[in-house]
Amino acid sequence: MDETEPEVVISIRRLRNQFGSQVVHENLDLDIYRGEILGVVGGSGTGKSVLLRTIVGLNLLAAGSVTVLGDNILNERHQPNDDAEARWGVMFQDGALFSSLTVRENVEVPMRTVEGLDPDIRRALADLKISMVGLPYLAGDKYPSELSGGMRKRAGLARALALDPQIVFLDEPTAGLDPIGAAEFDLLIRGLSRALGLTVFLVTHDLDTLHAVCDRIAVLAERRVLVTGTMQEMLSVDHPWVHEYFNGPRARAALETKETTTGPIRN
Numbered sequence: 001m002d003e004t005e006p007e008v009v010i011s012i013r014r015l016r017n018q019f020g021s022q023v024v025h026e027n028l029d030l031d032i033y034r035g036e037i038l039g040v041v042g043g044s045g046t047g048k049s050v051l052l053r054t055i056v057g058l059n060l061l062a063a064g065s066v067t068v069l070g071d072n073i074l075n076e077r078h079q080p081n082d083d084a085e086a087r088w089g090v091m092f093q094d095g096a097l098f099s100s101l102t103v104r105e106n107v108e109v110p111m112r113t114v115e116g117l118d119p120d121i122r123r124a125l126a127d128l129k130i131s132m133v134g135l136p137y138l139a140g141d142k143y144p145s146e147l148s149g150g151m152r153k154r155a156g157l158a159r160a161l162a163l164d165p166q167i168v169f170l171d172e173p174t175a176g177l178d179p180i181g182a183a184e185f186d187l188l189i190r191g192l193s194r195a196l197g198l199t200v201f202l203v204t205h206d207l208d209t210l211h212a213v214c215d216r217i218a219v220l221a222e223r224r225v226l227v228t229g230t231m232q233e234m235l236s237v238d239h240p241w242v243h244e245y246f247n248g249p250r251a252r253a254a255l256e257t258k259e260t261t262t263g264p265i266r267n
Contacts, residue, residue: 042220095156
């Protein structure tokens with residue numbers, strides 16, 4: 001049996017996020033392992049999206065450190081180094097596409113930072129990413145306003161994959177989707193993660209997504225990561241919010257759906 005310790009690709013230590021007098025996170029520690037899909041959950045106001053934005057340098061942390069692939073990604077101004085940004089891709093809620101650009105042009109945006117990349121090659125690579133996320137070829141010529149919500153999310157994911165990142169951050173990827181669309185997107189995330197060897201940091205409130213996609217879960221509460229573990233481990237955590245979230249009626253319905261399709265959850 002292989003007992004090798006998993007490789008930590010993101011390490012967060014003693015993180016504090018603060019806005020004025022409001023402290024969102026205090027002494028927050030978290031490790032994310034190579035190749036895993038980590039689901040981040042928590043009640044309203046616990047700073048799930050704030051944590052994501054802090055890791056990628058869009059939010060100025062008040063204290064602590066963020067290390068990615070062994071390198072401290074923040075310079076003296078607490079902004080991400082340019083080489084660090086090339087290691088990840090980010091999909092924000094609803095895709096966050098540029099409305100004046102076509103899908104293909106949106107996917108090409110990160111590629112424009114690569115010096116000397118031929119425009120024809122850039123276009124071909126964009127079309128490849130569009131195909132990878134399950135969009136039809138003709139979607140590349142459409143504007144975001146011409147797409148359904150699910151298609152916009154897929155286009156946002158294609159843009160996040162534009163530079164072949166090692167790590168992908170997803171902020172509520174299935175929010176607003178109907179159950180069928182959400183399930184299809186879950187399968188897409190899982191499939192791409194396994195096929196490309198991606199590490200995925202996934203902020204969600206969707207219990208079905210947690211069951212279908214995530215290898216491990218991190219619960220934000222009391223200004224920190226309260227607990228991490230598998231779905232099975234979450235079921236036995238002795239904390240009021242965690243117990244209600246993972247053992248409530250919606251959680252039981254999601255569990256029944258999971259067991260119907262894959263069999264009972266086991267350690």
